Amino acid sequence: MFSTMKLALWSSFLATVLAKGPPSYPGDVEFYKGFDLSSLKILEDGGAIYKDTSQNNATRPVEAILEGMNTVRLRLWVHPTVPYDGGYYETYNLKYVKALAKRFYKQGYHIYLDYHFSDYWADPQKQYQPAAWPTTLKPLAHTLRNYVSRTLQSFSDAGVELSLVSLGNELRDGMLWPLGRVYPFIENEDQRVANFSNFAILYTAARKGVDDAVAVGVQKPQVMIHIDNGWDLELQENWFGALTAAGVSESEWDIFGFSMYPFYGTNATLENLQNSLNAVAKKYNKPIHVVETDWPNKCSGLDAPELSEPSVPVSAKGQIEWVKDIAKVLKRVPNGLGQGINYWEPAWLNNTGLGSACQSAILFEADWSEFPAVTGYSLPSAKMFTEI
Template sequence: MLSKSSFGIVSFLFALAASRALPGSSPIKRDVDDYGEPNFYKGFDLSSLKIQEDGGAIYKDTMRGNATRPVEDILEGMNTVRLRLWVNPEIPYDDGYYLSYDLKYVLALAKRFNDKGHHIYLDYHFSDYWADPQHNYAPVAWPKEVAPLAKRLRKYVFHTMQAFSDAGIDLSMVSLGNEIRHGMLWPLGQVDVDVEPRGARIANFSNLATIYSAARKGVDDAVAAGVHKPQVMIHIDNGWNITLQERWFNSFLATGKVKTSDWDIFGFSMYPFYGTAATFSNLRTTLNFIANKYNKPIHLVETDWPNKCSGPDAPELSEPSIPVSAQGQIEWVHCIIKIVKGLPRGLGQGINYWEPAWLNNTGLGGTCQSAILFRADWSEYPERVTGYSLPSVDMFKDV
């Protein structure tokens, strides 16, 4: 039975994956392909899927006669699943329901996708709630001073990674924070890239560097204890903004508390509705700059494109030549893949589409009506809601 709490109360929230085991075979995950080249990670963030399913959502594969199938089987070509983890997500609503991406919840989803052979990309939010440029507050129960906060964070990373290992899940990637342009674990770890002069800007990054270093040491602690070694990511939004990226990483590294060796992968977000400067040209310029300066792998870890976007609140999209449709979703993603794969020395190594199956949050944080890859049918509500796949579910099939 689909409860109001499961589908109605989270619809207002904004927020800011092709390897599949054959029947009867063991799933195989590789960091390189059969020719020894790095895998290209093609993923979807499916963090909300269990909440949807527990509330009664079902998904139909329109390419297979509307057969009811697991979402991960409908999403052709993915080899990676991205899952966000909150610390202590006790967020009550009117009937006592909790939106909960806690460890127990995420372990269940990760086990499901891991057992099907997908890479698991764990997105640490280091918060009880959304972590992004607008919300990045430290967990309420954590210390309020930098040194004990960093110590608590290091232990948290160690223990959570150990929990995944104990569950038989080898994490392929971990992102230490989510879209940390303004830092993380606010207020102590908050930063402003526009602070002047430069010395003051660097000083304002000092706490964040201490905190990030502690999280990285937590990964090292877990690996030293026998946990599978994941690739460590640092994730900033607005991947098209070269000025932001240059100033941010220069300031972060200038603290002297972190080194480029503290992360393995750069992760960036790229959305088309938050400013018309989010163009393919600007993305290409910025990612090439990062690749040439730091010589590290780069993933585009959050993106989407609308299939419906009209009305007085509709935003101006950054690439207006791309149609607002399922075909446009494919075109947008394929253009980004071309940019990422075109980076020098094979450094472009992945892309993730954000929350393609969140049926009651179809706008995914934007003012367009839908950017998901399913058509939501509410005609049988409250018994169930049905997601009918759009052709864009195949966006990774042949890339």
């Protein structure tokens, strides 16, 4: 029988557990649920406002409307050179990104910094090195290492401790072109590995930049390596096999990040994603996140793409279903290694198609009736993470 003291201790323990609720998934590892909000400050500075339709169209901050998220993803460009009226936008540069990071960090969100190592967009179609950086390999690697260290120290000095850092964005074809370009589908394995040699030097330099920052007191973030087409197992096997064979140790990254878009090929199915992520988890035993995804709520006309999961409706309901399905895939990854998902740019009111041929994949209805002012009215899908 329990003594009175034991009974009191047991009651106290139960009260604590019930107050905290169930443990986060999996075990004590938090499941990251995030939105990329890189463009939000541009919209807000331009006068955009956001209405929460679930709260009688109350004007609210976007982060208050996007209930259920615990992570904010922000992209960082080096020296943005987007021209306007004889000048240049300070778009996604360090000053701009720090302002957003401070705002969200103070509210308790994980900050996920997405380095683009470019003055502009970096993705499989374009990975051009910053114009002011050296054009030979050794000086370029040195500059990259210093840049990573310096920027991480700058966030820390601003009072922002980063949870996740992606050293490059969608690196399928490498980074810092032309020196760091790679071709992952070269058939001959020896030639493919040799093709990764410059990239391996550059990636290692970036990774050493993280260590340099940590050595002077910056809290170490989890380091991510991010490529696109998470559903493509051949790409993952070729790419990471060549990277490690070219000299990059598996210890140089903590997390795999993959993009998963339904627009760019009907092979981008949930089944293929599951097979690919399972294989990566079994081989490398590291956490895996789907760090970019979206689904359209409007997609019609002659240019509408064939979606990879046609059973998912094109609607706000379909957006919720798609993200829940990806979360289910992640939670089926062996050993609890599927640990996060990010929806890309849900509040970008003047870019509703988000690079696809669909009319809208964001989580708001954009009202331009009082142009140039714009109002975003939230769709039910804005609350998608409350269901995961």
